[in-house]
Amino acid sequence: MxxxxxxxxxxxxxxxxxxxxxxxxxxxxxxxxxxxxxxxxxxxxxxxxxxxxxxxxxxxxxxxxxxxxxxxxxxxxxxxxxxxxxxxxxxxxxxxxxxxxxxxxxxxxxxxxxxxxxxxxxxxxxxxxxxxxxxxxxxxxxxxxxxxxxxxxxxxxxxxxxxxxxxxxxxxxxxxxxxxxxxxxxxxxxxxxxxxxxxxxxxxxxxxxxxxxxxxxxxxxxxxxxxxxxxxxxxxxxxxxxxxxxxxxxxxxxxxxxxxxxxxxxACPAWLKEAWLDWLGDEVVWELYGSTEGHANTMINGTEWRTHRGSVGRVVVGEMRILGEDGRELPPGEVGEIYMRSAAPAYRYLGAEARRIDDGWETLGDLGSIDADGYVYIAERRVDMIVRGGSNVYPAEVEAAIEQHPGVHEAVVVGLPDDDLGQVVHAVVRAEPGVSDEELTAFAAARISRYKVPATWERADERLRDDAGKVRRSAIRERCLARRAGSGAEAVR
Missing domain, CATH: 3.40.50.12780 (ANL, N-terminal domain)
Structure with missing residues (x-):
């Protein structure tokens, strides 16, 4: 054509x-x-x-x-x-x-x-x-x-x-x-x-x-x-x-x-990804990671994922690299901030400014790493990461553990302020009736490190993510804080 x-x-x-x-x-x-x-x-x-x-x-x-x-x-x-x-x-x-x-x-x-x-x-x-x-x-x-x-x-x-x-x-x-x-x-x-x-x-x-x-x-x-x-x-x-x-x-x-x-x-929990691979076949299931801005993206199929578990693939459009807090490029395997660059400007913002450094490199705030073979791994968005007593907790990892429970439909994890630890892990879950906090705590503790297990739990009656899988963590966090303060705010929706 x-x-x-x-x-x-x-x-x-x-x-x-x-x-x-x-x-x-x-x-x-x-x-x-x-x-x-x-x-x-x-x-x-x-x-x-x-x-x-x-x-x-x-x-x-x-x-x-x-x-x-x-x-x-x-x-x-x-x-x-x-x-x-x-x-x-x-x-x-x-x-x-x-x-x-x-x-x-x-x-x-x-x-x-x-x-x-x-x-x-x-x-x-x-x-x-x-x-x-x-x-x-x-x-x-x-x-x-x-x-x-x-x-x-x-x-x-x-x-x-x-x-x-x-x-x-x-x-x-x-x-x-x-x-x-x-x-x-x-x-x-x-x-x-x-x-x-x-x-x-x-x-x-x-x-x-x-x-x-x-x-x-x-x-x-x-x-x-x-x-x-x-x-x-x-x-x-x-x-x-x-x-x-x-x-x-x-x-x-x-x-x-x-x-x-x-x-x-x-992010797709590893257990769910593996279930789909087993169901439909490694050659059928593909994953794409990128940005709405169109700087760059990665892609991976199930066969590759089996040997690079948790990866979102190698770059197929544009460029990506990992920078530390000092702005220097990190070696393979180290977690830092993901920067992307396209061959030519891919977008312009209305109502915002890009986080751009020299030579056209930009970041959306995602944290991740790139291994020696060029496979990209996503950790979390920097703004969503929870720092509990000096240890980093990635909400996606905690949510993936909780959502393996057969009685849990979905979970969203946020950090709430704590005088002692700085932040504590708080989970909002949509679950079947009768699933207790104690049961969820024990279930999570068997799958992730103890410091990552939610200290507090809250129930939601309605879906936490929209049909595109998006969740507004900042809004959920604010409502959780309002409820904690006893302001009479509505339950999380």
Missing amino acids: GLTTMQGAVAAAAAATPDGPALTVDEETFSWRELWNRSAQLAHELERHGVEPGALVSLLLGNSRDFVTGTLATMMVGATPQPLSVRLPGPERDAVLAVARPALVLAESAVELDLPTLRVDALASAEVDVPERFLTTRSPSWKAPTSGGSTGRPKVIVATRPGELDAESAEVGRTTRLPIGEAVVVPGPLHHNAPFTFALIGLMRRNHVIVSSRFDAARTLAQVERHGASYLYVVPTMMNRIWRLPAVERDAFDLRSLRVVLHTAA
Whole structure:
């Protein structure tokens, strides 16, 4: 195909197989013709609302047909899609919009905003003409996802890559593992960077892309079986929920079509990773580590992981190195701060400043190491690390130990201040009724060093991570502190 605009690649697929399946949302499937026409219809609406090339268009939509068509429409007019979660509380949503300053917001009628808004659910589908400019106009940036980061302060990450790509190139295949002309299941929330990326590039590679309005473990496996999908994108939270299905239910699905299961976005506990390798095969399960900013990323398959247990792989895009607190590069195996660098600037922030040092090296605050063979290992985010009596405790390690308990659905570990030790380990768990603190303490103590075992425990009634596996530790920590102070704050949610 060669280099083309992103929407042009989708147009080519629509021209080749107009009645073939392009997008499925839950149980509803849209053809390439339907997807392309709706995108063009929305592009006309964007022009009527005065959206100009280079502007940002916020997509305040859940996983839906119009999230995808709104993205393509935005590119058709040369603007940049800015995905935004519909589940954000009003003040947090408004803070992001204040940073992004979009020319237009695509939303549903139930959402009330003080910004120019196109209510997509009120716009009935209609046949429209598709001028040549809708295929050839190149957006200066193909995405602008948001991040609250570890601080909770919103920022918008504007990619510097324009809206064009040689989608069917071997390089894109190598770095995404996406097939061409097959079926791919992407159940994550599309406002997150990875699901957005894999769904959009999946379409550009002429794949039938299957998404869900909300993640459901059994439905995801059913989608793989029903559509004969060869590719599944997941995050560790999804992997855990799928693995927690009764074995008789999980194993009833025919998953023989799967050739790639790619997981990313968060640390995967070693026991869970191994369970998936044993279930689906070492050659099927892949892991990707990188940043929304796009500096660099690593990749590893199950076969490599078996011999480099716990690694997220070797660098396949960009560069990485480990620096100590004095700014010097550390030898293989020593834990320090991970710095990344891309061949060319990959992004610009709105609402934040990059942590950049000489020669373009940047850090997001992750701690880790690189072994003598070039395999990268992630320890924790620096801001999340707990220092207990001078000893470092990595929450991900503690959470992985706790979540092996059959009665625990998920756990989040934070550090709380302590007059004697500086910080103590505190765990918030969502567990089955009847699982006591004493039982959890004993269970954790059998798996990790005693100083890492939570000193205190708290229960949560609702999920601690979203469908993308993300958790806002700073918010959970603040609520735990408020409860400890007896302020009457609500239970952790």
